[in-house]
Amino acid sequence: MKNPTAFSLLILSFLFISFSSFSQGIRGRVFSNDGEPLPYASVFIRNLGDGVPANDEGYYEMKLPEGIYDVYFQILGYKSRIETLVVKEGAWTDFDVRLEPQIYTLEQVEVRAGAEDPALTIMRKAISKAKYHRLQLQSYEMTVYLKGTGQLTDAPFFLKKTLEKDGLNLNEAYTSESVSKIRFSLPDKLEEEVISIRTNGDNQNTSPAPYIQTSFYEEKINEIISPLSRAAFQYYRFRYEGSFFDEDVMVNKIRVIPRSRGERIFDGYIYIIEDLWAIHSLDLKSSLLGFQIEAKQQYAPVAENVWMPFTHTYRFSGKIFGFAGEFNYLASTRDYEVVLNPDLVQTPEIIDEKIEEKPQDAMAKEAEDLGLLEKLSSETPKTRKEYRKLLNEYEKEMLQEQREEEVIIERNYTVDSLAKKRDLSYWDSIRPVPLTAKEIQGYERDDSLAVVEAAKMSEVDSVAKKARRKYRPLDFLNGATYSFGKGRSIGFNQNWTKISFNTVEGLKVGVSGFYRKAKEIPMADSVNVFRKSFNIEPELRYGFSSKRFYGKSTLRWSGTKPTSGYSYGLEGGRFIYQFNGGEPINEQVNALYSLLFRQNYMKLYEQSFGRAFWAHRVDYGFTYRVNFTYAQRNQLFNNSNYSFYNRGERIYTPNQPENVETGNQAFQDHQIAKLQLGVEWRPGIKYGIRNGRKYPISDRAPLIRFDYIKAIPQLTRQQDFAADFDHIRVGVEHDYTFGISGKFDFNVSAGTFLNSNRVYFPDFQHFGGNRTIFSNFGPASNFRFMDYYKYSTSSSYLSGIFHYQFRKFLLTQLPMLRFSGVQENVFLNYLKTENSPHYVEVGYSLDNLFRIFRVEIGAGFENGQYLRGGVRFGVATFIQIQ
Numbered sequence: 001m002k003n004p005t006a007f008s009l010l011i012l013s014f015l016f017i018s019f020s021s022f023s024q025g026i027r028g029r030v031f032s033n034d035g036e037p038l039p040y041a042s043v044f045i046r047n048l049g050d051g052v053p054a055n056d057e058g059y060y061e062m063k064l065p066e067g068i069y070d071v072y073f074q075i076l077g078y079k080s081r082i083e084t085l086v087v088k089e090g091a092w093t094d095f096d097v098r099l100e101p102q103i104y105t106l107e108q109v110e111v112r113a114g115a116e117d118p119a120l121t122i123m124r125k126a127i128s129k130a131k132y133h134r135l136q137l138q139s140y141e142m143t144v145y146l147k148g149t150g151q152l153t154d155a156p157f158f159l160k161k162t163l164e165k166d167g168l169n170l171n172e173a174y175t176s177e178s179v180s181k182i183r184f185s186l187p188d189k190l191e192e193e194v195i196s197i198r199t200n201g202d203n204q205n206t207s208p209a210p211y212i213q214t215s216f217y218e219e220k221i222n223e224i225i226s227p228l229s230r231a232a233f234q235y236y237r238f239r240y241e242g243s244f245f246d247e248d249v250m251v252n253k254i255r256v257i258p259r260s261r262g263e264r265i266f267d268g269y270i271y272i273i274e275d276l277w278a279i280h281s282l283d284l285k286s287s288l289l290g291f292q293i294e295a296k297q298q299y300a301p302v303a304e305n306v307w308m309p310f311t312h313t314y315r316f317s318g319k320i321f322g323f324a325g326e327f328n329y330l331a332s333t334r335d336y337e338v339v340l341n342p343d344l345v346q347t348p349e350i351i352d353e354k355i356e357e358k359p360q361d362a363m364a365k366e367a368e369d370l371g372l373l374e375k376l377s378s379e380t381p382k383t384r385k386e387y388r389k390l391l392n393e394y395e396k397e398m399l400q401e402q403r404e405e406e407v408i409i410e411r412n413y414t415v416d417s418l419a420k421k422r423d424l425s426y427w428d429s430i431r432p433v434p435l436t437a438k439e440i441q442g443y444e445r446d447d448s449l450a451v452v453e454a455a456k457m458s459e460v461d462s463v464a465k466k467a468r469r470k471y472r473p474l475d476f477l478n479g480a481t482y483s484f485g486k487g488r489s490i491g492f493n494q495n496w497t498k499i500s501f502n503t504v505e506g507l508k509v510g511v512s513g514f515y516r517k518a519k520e521i522p523m524a525d526s527v528n529v530f531r532k533s534f535n536i537e538p539e540l541r542y543g544f545s546s547k548r549f550y551g552k553s554t555l556r557w558s559g560t561k562p563t564s565g566y567s568y569g570l571e572g573g574r575f576i577y578q579f580n581g582g583e584p585i586n587e588q589v590n591a592l593y594s595l596l597f598r599q600n601y602m603k604l605y606e607q608s609f610g611r612a613f614w615a616h617r618v619d620y621g622f623t624y625r626v627n628f629t630y631a632q633r634n635q636l637f638n639n640s641n642y643s644f645y646n647r648g649e650r651i652y653t654p655n656q657p658e659n660v661e662t663g664n665q666a667f668q669d670h671q672i673a674k675l676q677l678g679v680e681w682r683p684g685i686k687y688g689i690r691n692g693r694k695y696p697i698s699d700r701a702p703l704i705r706f707d708y709i710k711a712i713p714q715l716t717r718q719q720d721f722a723a724d725f726d727h728i729r730v731g732v733e734h735d736y737t738f739g740i741s742g743k744f745d746f747n748v749s750a751g752t753f754l755n756s757n758r759v760y761f762p763d764f765q766h767f768g769g770n771r772t773i774f775s776n777f778g779p780a781s782n783f784r785f786m787d788y789y790k791y792s793t794s795s796s797y798l799s800g801i802f803h804y805q806f807r808k809f810l811l812t813q814l815p816m817l818r819f820s821g822v823q824e825n826v827f828l829n830y831l832k833t834e835n836s837p838h839y840v841e842v843g844y845s846l847d848n849l850f851r852i853f854r855v856e857i858g859a860g861f862e863n864g865q866y867l868r869g870g871v872r873f874g875v876a877t878f879i880q881i882q
Contacts, residue, residue, distance in 0.1 A: 026085050027061040028095040030054050030073060038099060040313045040330060041075040042298045046082070049302060052432035053311040053332050059434045072247075073097050076271075076283050076296065080246050104242025104253055116355065119240035119254045123232070125350045126277040128384035130228040131391045133278055134217040135398075136306060136344055139185035143335040144212065145432050148176045149328050149439060156322035173442040179430055182213070186341065187398055189410040196422040196430070197415070212312055212331050216279060216297070223740070224264045224286050224293075227256045228279075230388075231739050235265055243274070250274040256284065260808050262818025263287050264740040277350065278307045289878070290821030290851060291318035302336040305347050309333055320851050332432045343373055343394065349381040358383060372397065408697065410689040476511060487518040498541065501591040503600040503652050504576070505543025506640035508587075512539035523561070528693055531560045541576070545640040550575045550606075562694045563619045563687070572610040576636070579603050579657060580766035584788055589772055594652075598645040601771055601788055603657045605667075605762055606634040620696035621685040625678040630715070633762060634669045657761070657789035661835050666761040672723040673715035674763075678707045702734035705749075711763065724757040725794070729765065733780070745780040745803040752796040759794035766792045767799055767831060775856055775874030779803040783829050784841055785860035785868050795834035803827045805847065805877065823847040825877070827858065837863040848876045 030041040037058030044051035045062070047069055054060040066089045074080040078099035085093050152170055178197040184190050190213060214221050219229045227236055239255040252272045258265040268284035279299055286293045293316055300310040312331035318324070351358050358381065376390055399408070435443075472480070481491035491514055498510030518533040538553040552573025559566050578585070590602040609631035617623045638655050656667050682701040687694045707730075711723035729751030736744045751765060766789065768782030776782040780801045809824040811817055829841040843858020854876050859869030 023063055024066070024087055024090055024092060025061065025063040026069070026071065026087060026093045026095060027059075028097065029058045030060065030075070031058060031096065031098045032078065033098055033100050035098075038075050038078065040296070040311060041073060041099070042300070042311045044072040044074065044300055044310065046070040046072050049300075049336070050334050051300070051310065052334070053313075053330060055330070055433045055436055056328070057436055061434050062432065063429070071095075073099060074246070074298065075099065076269075076281055076298065078102050079244075082247070102244055104244055106240075106242050117238065117240050119238035119252075121352045121355060122240065122252050122254060122272050122274075122277075123227070123238045124352050124354070124384055126272050126279075127228050127230060127232060128350055128388050129277045129348070130217040130226075131388070131395065132344060132348065134215055135186065135391070135395065136341055137184075137186075138339045138341040139183070140302075140308070140339065141181065141183045141335070141337040142308075142333045144180045144182055145332045145334075145430070146176075146178050146180070146212075147330045147433065149442075150174050150325060152323065152325045154319070154322070154324035159322075173436075173438045175435075175439045175442050177427065177431070187395070188408065189412075191412040192414070194413075194415040194419050196426065197419045198422070198427060212309075212333075216282065222288070224266060224288065225740055227266055227270050227284075234739065234741075235259055241269075246280065249276070249280070251280045260818075261815040262807065262812070263289070263821060264807070273307065276305055276307075276347070278305075280307065287819050287821070289848065290320070290819070291316055292819075303338050303340065306338060306340070308336060308338075330433060334432065343376060346377045346379065348376075348387055349379070350387060351381050351383045353383040353385065406685070406687050407689055407694070408686045412689075412691050414691075476513075487520075488516070490515045493537075497588060500587040501594055501640075501642075502587075502602050502604065503594060503638040503640050504546060504604050504636050504655055505541075505548070506545025506642065508541060508543045510539065510541035512537065525692065528562045533558050539575075543639070545642075546636075563617075563696075565617045566615065568612075568614040570610070570612055574606065574608040576604050576606055577762070579605060579762050579764075579789060580768075580792075581762075582766065582768060584766075584768050584770065584776075584782065585772070586774075589774055593772060595642075595644050598643040598647075598650045598652060599771075600638075600652045603655055603789065604636050606636055607762075608632045608634075619685075620687070620698070621682045621701070623680040625676075627674075627676045627678075629672065629674045629676075631672050631674075632669070633672065633760065635667050657792075658787070659761070659764075659789055659792055661764075661793060661795070662761060666759070666764075668721070668760075670721045670723060670758075670760050671716040671718055672760070672763070673712045674709065674723070675712065676707065676709045678705070680705050699735075699737070702732055705729075705731040705733070707751075709763075711758075713758070722758065723760055723763055724755070725759045725763065726754040727763070727765070728752060728754065735780075741807055743805045745805075747780040747801045748799070750796075750798045753794050756794045761792070764792040764794050765797055770872070773871060773873055775854065775872035777875060779805070779825065779827075779877040783831070783860075784827070784843060784856060784858055784872055785870065786829075786831070786839060786841070791831055791833055791836040791839060793833040793835065797831070797833040800830045801827070802829070803877075811846070821848045821851060825856075827856075839867075840864075845872075848878065852876050 030038045030043070032038055039054065039056040039058060041054045041058065041060070042051060043054065043060045043062060045064070051072070052060055052062045064087045066087055068084060068086050070082055071085050072080060072082045079102050081097060081099055083095065083097065085095055087093050151173055155170065176198065179195045181193045181195060182190065216226050217228055218226055219231070220226060225231065225235050235258065237257040237259055239257060241253045241255050243250055243252045245251070250273070252274060254270050254272060256266055256268055256270055258267050261267065264286065266284040266286050268282070270282045270284070271280040272278070273280045279297070281296075281298045283296050285295070294314065296313045297309045298311040299307040302308045310333060312329075312333070314329040314331075315326065317326035372390065372393055376394060382390070471482070476492045477495050479492050479494035481489050483489045493512045493514065495511050498512070500508050502508060515536040516533060518531065520529040520531050522529055535556045535558075536553065537556070538551065540549065540551045542549050550573070552571065552575040554569060554571040556567060556569035585602050587602070590600070593599045593601060609629055611627060611629045613625070613627045615623065615625040636655055638652060641652060643652075681704045682698055683704070685701040686697045688697050689695075707728065709727040711725045713719045713722035713724045716722035729749060731747070731749035733747045735746070738744070753759065767786065768776065769786040769788035769790075770776065770782055770784055771787065775784060780803045783801070803825060804827075805823055805825045806812065807823065808818065812822060812824050823846075825845040825847050827841070827843050827845070831839040839860065839862055841858055841860045843856050845854055845856035847854045849855060852875060854874040856872040856874065857870070858872075860867045
């Protein structure tokens with residue numbers, strides 16, 4: 001067809017006319033007194049307990065059967081208005097409404113000079129009842145319509161034409177719509193079934209799901225402190241700005257003022273219902289990682305004394321690397337079906353003990369020996385602290401009654417098989433808010449593009465062709481996988497990084513690949529699978545100066561279940577390794593420093609070996625490992641003096657590292673038969689469930705490691721030149737988050753050699769040093785300025801790496817820096833061995849610069865004397881790279 005767009009418009013028009021002729025209900029527009037449209041006003045049908053929001057131009061439309069309806073119009077900042085409208089069969093009732101500005105009165109609450117702001121009592125009571133409102137419903141179901149409209153508002157000038165060629169234009173709307181059924185049940189199980197979804201463009205990098213699926217009665221919403229958190233008074237000041245009556249309830253308007261403006265803190269207004277101390281509505285702003293967030297919610301009664309969100313609007317905006325954009329979301333929640341929690345039917349009367357006295361007769365009643373549920377259901381007034389304590393005990397008992405006590409959260413997400421196949425008539429029937437002209441244009445544009453792309457796919461490519469990928473030039477460098485069916489595949493790993501330079505091999509090249517056979521076996525629960533696999537991974541390398549080939553291969557069998565798994569195998573060959581098995585210096589970084597600055601930090605040895613290994617993850621809280629290695633190790637020497645840096649004052653250092661303990665005998669050729677036993681334990685770990693599969697929640701579970709390593713000379717052929725030692729070590733790694741005020745990471749380890757008859761340098765305890773300008777990944781991973789091998793030891797040792805991230809410290813006292821996402825950190829690192837001085841590092845860093853970078857400055861000291869310092873550059877600490 002020559003003009004698919006025109007044809008699509010013709011079909012769209014026909015469907016709209018046909019469908020409209022059979023539609024009836026109410027529609028119109030919501031204005032202010034000044035004639036300005038009121039975006040996202042709520043239109044609520046009191047008779048039905050259901051409603052719809054207006055769109056961003058104030059238009060609303062709701063299909064209704066014939067009848068008489070009490071229609072309730074409301075929006076923040078304006079007086080609510082109720083109108084009786086009649087819907088006749090086969091006809092639309094058009095009704096435009098004007099809302100007057102809300103007038104707030106201070107007469108409802110006595111305000112005296114010098115007295116405490118009434119907002120404090122209101123918020124104390126609301127905070128004390130937050131958990132009550134969270135646990136008030138045993139379960140509920142609701143239908144959520146979500147519309148997201150995003151647009152790119154700016155881009156780097158040199159990319160604008162490229163983006164236009166790809167069909168992405170500035171300031172054009174890209175819209176997505178979805179309809180989901182959400183079911184929630186206590187204690188924290190949420191199921192979402194996507195009934196239908198329609199999208200153009202890609203605006204999924206910002207999503208309101210964490211705000212829609214998380215209640216503001218929680219402690220945090222997407223890592224932002226809620227105004228109803230138990231710690232709210234640490235982060236916010238509250239100011240009473242008046243009250244008003246909304247039908248039969250009195251609503252208090254409370255200004256939420258950050259004590260320190262910046263990220264992960266809300267700023268705006270929250271409206272609290274008097275006596276019920278529940279949320280009536282809210283209008284809050286915040287920022288996260290430099291992106292601005294605006295959230296508005298309008299609540300409505302869904303049962304007696306139960307108010308739930310009805311209309312949500314969210315706006316995300318920000319700029320990164322010259323790209324700027326904004327995403328606006330509208331969520332309409334309707335068709336509520338609620339089941340009250342029978343244990344919390346009684347609405348409690350809360351007393352603020354700071355300004356109110358508890359009646360004496362109430363104290364006498366509470367002296368009675370009542371059970372927990374009897375106390376909760378009694379009509380006796382309770383202080384905030386008393387009621388909060390009762391709810392905490394109730395929640396604890398409820399969690400203990402679960403089938404799996406360690407599971408604290410469950411989320412299930414499914415997509416209906418017809419979700420992406422719904423036609424236009426379906427969307428017209430279910431959409432609770434009319435599309436704007438701009439959104440309609442966006443759909444028309446992208447429907448046409450979709451036809452073209454579908455034609456291209458049918459002629460040029462297909463999923464089957466992609467699955468049968470053939471070899472392409474440079475695949476052996478870029479990495480590729482070739483599948484042969486039945487779970488079998490071969491391929492190359494990414495091998496660019498195996499091209500480098502070091503002084504032992506000179507120019508070095510390498511290549512590695514794999515053969516894999518995988519199988520999935522359904523488990524008894526029909527949700528999870530048991531994944532089994534067999535892998536062969538060979539690797540070769542060649543040094544042009546050493547003129548030597550090295551190679552090794554690994555055979556691995558593994559099996560993985562939802563929370564447990566195992567892996568065992570064999571490895572062997574002749575290969576080159578860094579003395580520190582943790583590989584503290586990257587090959588490319590070493591090549592850069594060697595070629596540009598004639599500094600060869602990487603130190604290597606040769607190993608001909610065989611290794612057998614076994615690892616078993618019992619669950620995410622406990623893992624043990626067993627390894628046995630038999631090897632012949634040989635000393636290596638520099639074979640290349642090449643560098644771009646040719647000044648005479650600097651020469652390459654020998655391949656034998658400098659160390660405070662060793663003599664030449666530590667580097668001589670030798671044999672080793674080594675047994676290593678390791679345990680990893682996370683006490684108190686909790687689990688979540690996502691789509692029937694368990695995953696660990698380890699934020700409150702420290703990682704404890706224990707290793708025992710024994711060299712057994714009796715198993716070698718040359719016992720006089722065989723390693724002989726016993727080494728034990730233990731480590732603890734964890735992080736603590738102090739609300740949003742800061743985060744503390746630490747990594748502490750200690751150990752000793754019980755027997756050190758013959759310890760060769762590869763088996764010393766090494767520490768993560770660094771002499772380059774590049775900082776390692778992770779806030780508490782390695783030292784910043786320490787030599788790689790100077791303090792390596794075969795004696796006792798203690799090491800600690802400590803890192804604290806502030807929300808507000810020095811430069812971040814300025815709100816604009818906090819809003820940009822920049823964070824400040826300090827670190828303190830310590831090392832002591834029997835034969836080394838006390839080594840200490842202190843430093844300061846700016847984190848999340850331009851969203852992804854980290855810059856550190858610091859210094860290292862030996863016994864209090866300055867040793868060296870400098871600047872380090874790294875990746876922002878919030879980016880996790882495994």
